Amino acid sequence: MAAATGPEFRASARRGAGDTMRGRLILASACFVLVYGTIIGRLVQMGVSLPQESVTLGNAQAAVSAARPDILDRNGEILATDIKFASLYAEPRRVVDPDEATEQLATVFPDLGTDAVRQRLASKQGFLWLKREITPAQQAAVHALGIPGIGFLTENKRFYPSGRTVAFVTGHVNIDNQGIAGVEKYIDDQWLGDLQRAGMASNNFEPIKLSIDLRVQQVLHDEITAAMQRYTAKASAAVVMNVKTGEVVGMTSAPDYDPMNPAEALDPNNMNRASAAVYEMGSTFKVFATAMALDSGKVSITDSFDATRGLTIGGFTINDFHGKHRVLSVPEIFIYSSNVGTGREALKVGSQGQQEFLKRIGLMDKVPTELPEIARPILPKRWSDLVTVTVSFGHGISVSPLATAMAASAVMNGGILIPPTFFPRSEEEARLIGKRVLKQSTSEQMRYLMRLNVLAPGGSGKSADIPGYRIGGKTGTAEKVENGRYSSNKRFNAFVATFPIDDPQYLLLVVLDEPNPERPGLPATAGMNAGPTAGNIVGRIAPMLNVEPRFDDVDVPLMAAY
Structure with a gap:
C-alpha cells in the first residue's frame, strides 16, 4: 500500500503536532497553578494563623499600656495616679514542654502548678x-527560669496615695485600669473610654483637677470617723460646699473602703452615704419649711403660732419633743425646733405650695452633678395635709445629704440654687448656671435665724459654736423607721452649718446614723453629737479655707433685735 502523501497528509500532521503542543502547555500551566496555588494557600494559612497570634498579643499590649490621667485636688495634690507593674503571660503555641513549664512556674507561684494551668499551656491559644x-x-x-513562650507585659496600676480618705470621690478602677466608680468612672464615661477603645489613649494626658481640698477632706474623714466611734454610731458622713460656686470642697462617709482593694466597696456597709443614700433628714428640713413660709409672703418673721398643745390632723397628733406649751414667734419656733409651730407654718403655704417650693430648690429630683453614685429622693405617694406637716419637719420624705447641702446652700447664699460640682468652678461661672429660687430678703432672714439658733439661750445649735467664726446652724434629730413604725431608740441625726454667717462662704452638713449617748444619762440628740462634731470640723477647716476669725461685736445687733 502506498504511503500517504499529499496536501491532506501534511495538514493532518500539522494538526496533530499542534494538539500535542497545546496539551503540553495546558499540563504545564496546570502544574504552575497547582504549585503556586499551594504556595498562596500556605501563605494565606500563615497569614490567618501565625499573625493572629501576634495580633492577640498586640491587643493585650495595647490594652495594658493605656494610661489614665492623674487626678489632683484643687491645690495640686495627687489623689490618683498610675504606677507600672509587670504581669506574667504565656503564648502556649510557643511553649515547648508544658509539663516542665508548669513545674518551673510553680517554684515561683505555687498556685500555677496545677493541672488546669498545664492544660492551658498545652493548648493552641495565642x-x-x-x-x-x-x-x-x-x-x-x-525570667531566670528562661521558659520559652513565657513573657511579661508592663501594666498601669492605679494608685491612690490618700487611700480611704478620698475613696468616695475618686472612686476606683478594675484590674484592667477601667474606671468603675466615682470620678474615675465619670471620666471614662465622658471621654477616656472612647479614646481607649479607639486605640488613641496615650501616656501624656493632662492631669484632672477636682474641687476637693485634700486638707479639708482629711479633717472630715478624721472627725466623722472619730464621731462614729465616740457615739458608737452605725455610720456617718459629711459634706462641705462653697455656697457661692457649688464646689464640693470635701465629702466623705464612714465606714469606707480602700480603693486599692475594690472588693471592699461591695460590702453594703461601706456604701457612700453622702450622695448614694437617702434619709429622712429630720429637723434640718425646718430650714426649708421656714424659708418656704417666709418666701411665700403668707408668713412674716414677726408672726406667732399657737404651740400650746399638739397639732391634730388626719387623725394623728403632732407633738413637740421639748414643748414650750405656749404661743411661739417664728424665731422661737425655729430655735426651739417646734414641730407644731413649723407644721402650722407649712399649712399656711399649703400642699401645692410646699411641693412647688421643694421642687424649686432641687429636693424632689436627682442631684445634677458629675459623681455617678447619686441617689434619687423618695417622695410621698400622696400629699395630704398630714404629709405637708410631717414633711415640714423632715419626716415622710427621704433625700441624700448632698441634696440637703445643695438646697441649704441656696437658702444661705442669697437664694441662688447652684448645681454641686466636683470640679473647679468660678463664681462667675456659677452665676451663669445658677437659678434664683428665693428672695434675697428671705435668705437674709434665714441667716439671722441660723445664727440666732447658735447664740440664743435654748438654741439647738449652741454646741457647734466656735468663737470667731460666726457659725449659723440647725440640728435635725429624726426617728428611724423600723418594721413600718418610727423607732423611739434609733435616730438619724444631722447638723447643717454655714460660716461666716454674715457673708456665707461655706456650708457643712454632718450626719450620724444611729448614734448612742456618749455616756449613760445623756441624750442622743443631734445637739449632743452632730452639733459638736460640726463645730470641731469648722474650727479645723476654717483657717485652711482662709476664713479669718472676728472677735468684734458683730452679733450685738442680732441679739438686740431678738
Whole structure:
C-alpha cells in the first residue's frame, strides 16, 4: 500500500503536532497553578494563623499600656495616679514542654502548678494571662527560669496615695485600669473610654483637677470617723460646699473602703452615704419649711403660732419633743425646733405650695452633678395635709445629704440654687448656671435665724459654736423607721452649718446614723453629737479655707433685735 502523501497528509500532521503542543502547555500551566496555588494557600494559612497570634498579643499590649490621667485636688495634690507593674503571660503555641513549664512556674507561684494551668499551656491559644501585677522579685525569678513562650507585659496600676480618705470621690478602677466608680468612672464615661477603645489613649494626658481640698477632706474623714466611734454610731458622713460656686470642697462617709482593694466597696456597709443614700433628714428640713413660709409672703418673721398643745390632723397628733406649751414667734419656733409651730407654718403655704417650693430648690429630683453614685429622693405617694406637716419637719420624705447641702446652700447664699460640682468652678461661672429660687430678703432672714439658733439661750445649735467664726446652724434629730413604725431608740441625726454667717462662704452638713449617748444619762440628740462634731470640723477647716476669725461685736445687733 502506498504511503500517504499529499496536501491532506501534511495538514493532518500539522494538526496533530499542534494538539500535542497545546496539551503540553495546558499540563504545564496546570502544574504552575497547582504549585503556586499551594504556595498562596500556605501563605494565606500563615497569614490567618501565625499573625493572629501576634495580633492577640498586640491587643493585650495595647490594652495594658493605656494610661489614665492623674487626678489632683484643687491645690495640686495627687489623689490618683498610675504606677507600672509587670504581669506574667504565656503564648502556649510557643511553649515547648508544658509539663516542665508548669513545674518551673510553680517554684515561683505555687498556685500555677496545677493541672488546669498545664492544660492551658498545652493548648493552641495565642495568648493567656498567668498572673497579673507581680513584684519585681517575682519577675526576676521567672525570667531566670528562661521558659520559652513565657513573657511579661508592663501594666498601669492605679494608685491612690490618700487611700480611704478620698475613696468616695475618686472612686476606683478594675484590674484592667477601667474606671468603675466615682470620678474615675465619670471620666471614662465622658471621654477616656472612647479614646481607649479607639486605640488613641496615650501616656501624656493632662492631669484632672477636682474641687476637693485634700486638707479639708482629711479633717472630715478624721472627725466623722472619730464621731462614729465616740457615739458608737452605725455610720456617718459629711459634706462641705462653697455656697457661692457649688464646689464640693470635701465629702466623705464612714465606714469606707480602700480603693486599692475594690472588693471592699461591695460590702453594703461601706456604701457612700453622702450622695448614694437617702434619709429622712429630720429637723434640718425646718430650714426649708421656714424659708418656704417666709418666701411665700403668707408668713412674716414677726408672726406667732399657737404651740400650746399638739397639732391634730388626719387623725394623728403632732407633738413637740421639748414643748414650750405656749404661743411661739417664728424665731422661737425655729430655735426651739417646734414641730407644731413649723407644721402650722407649712399649712399656711399649703400642699401645692410646699411641693412647688421643694421642687424649686432641687429636693424632689436627682442631684445634677458629675459623681455617678447619686441617689434619687423618695417622695410621698400622696400629699395630704398630714404629709405637708410631717414633711415640714423632715419626716415622710427621704433625700441624700448632698441634696440637703445643695438646697441649704441656696437658702444661705442669697437664694441662688447652684448645681454641686466636683470640679473647679468660678463664681462667675456659677452665676451663669445658677437659678434664683428665693428672695434675697428671705435668705437674709434665714441667716439671722441660723445664727440666732447658735447664740440664743435654748438654741439647738449652741454646741457647734466656735468663737470667731460666726457659725449659723440647725440640728435635725429624726426617728428611724423600723418594721413600718418610727423607732423611739434609733435616730438619724444631722447638723447643717454655714460660716461666716454674715457673708456665707461655706456650708457643712454632718450626719450620724444611729448614734448612742456618749455616756449613760445623756441624750442622743443631734445637739449632743452632730452639733459638736460640726463645730470641731469648722474650727479645723476654717483657717485652711482662709476664713479669718472676728472677735468684734458683730452679733450685738442680732441679739438686740431678738
